[in-house]
Amino acid sequence: MTERVNPSWPSLTFRTEERREAVVLHPAGEVDLATVSSLWAILKSMSEGGRHVIVALSAITYIDSTGIKALLDGHRLFRQRAQRLVLADPTSMVRKVIEITALEKVIPVYATLEQAVESLRAPAEPERGA
DSSP states (O other): OEEEEOTTOTTEEEEEEEOSSOEEEEEEEEESTTTHHHHHHHHHHHHTTTSOEEEEOTEEEEEOHHHHHHHHHHHHHHHHTTOOEEEEOOOHHHHHHHHHHTGGGTSOEESSHHHHHHHTTSOOOOOOOO
16 A cells, blocks of 8 residues: 655545556545645556546545545546546535435445445446536
8 A cells, every 4th residue: 555645735635555457546534625636646647547536435534525526537538548436435524415416326336345345246337427
């Protein structure tokens, strides 16, 4: 696992985990206007690796509309590259935001990391909308 900490964004850090099916991104902290550019940058960088990505949301303490937009933009970028980006293990606060924004209608969201990993073993579902 590797960890990235950017001193400019002390409230959001990232750790990555290599799995056979995908790279798992473990962001920790708050995703808001002050930190969203770092989330976008790492998603864009990961899309260039040619692998599927699971974003594990278990350590996200806050996410606003800019964070949701970054996830949607990342999802579109991955789809353009014939890769998959899925979300896993959201906290209760993040789950509420996902439900309010209907994000799960566009990006697959799984209750656990293992469910997300298992989903990547199956063929991709048709586009849910974008």
